Amino acid sequence: MHAALDRAWAAVDRLAPAAPTSRWRDLFRTAVAEIAANIIRHAYPPSGTARPFELRVLVYPDRVVALFADSGVAWEPADEPAAPDPLELPEGGLGLAVARGALDELSYRREPDGRNVWRLVKRFPASA
């Protein structure tokens, strides 16, 4: 996953109107990692060893889009914990909130063929 993103940065550098800052890259990488972790944790039974998912990173002139697809169980929006209070020192349940905060768009779709698709969008910063 990290290697796939490293490859995507080369395309980002060619297409982005201004080179995104390292903070912009960190945010996108963080969001991608959180969604991957969410799939690994929730889409597959704990006993299963293989937890395959597909990741495509699409680079457009104005944004980068990551698409995750897996064939695990459907994600129930109700499974998402309420945003925990940082003062309570939460040890889990932060992943989707982190991803959402790092992105411009995050959406989930259950396809009729039984696949889960997560779509992550982050727009390039406006060129100076």
Added chain:
Amino acid sequence: MEMRVEAARGGAAIVRLDGRLDLVTAGEAKQRMVETVEGGQKRLVVDMGSVDFVDSSGLGAIIGVLKAARQAGGDLRIACPTGQLRSILELTMLDRVLRPYETVEEALTGYE
């Protein structure tokens, strides 16, 4: 993920992590740091300078160790945050409760 523990002055211990602290490594890292606390080193400084990526599982591990240390009458401080660590601390608003120190030296200052 590599982990080394060094004794520091004043009874604090410096935990140096290297690699990624994420879904894959968080459980073991937490367990080893909690064992350090249970072994009597209740005040930890975690040097994050060589950790190139932290996800929410990794932060959860740090929070778990922080709780264990406080329960034992100690504490945990993090030092040398990378830009990515600062970003995820802000996104989770955990920067309010886990404010990173710029250097290990600063984290050790007044840590009795």
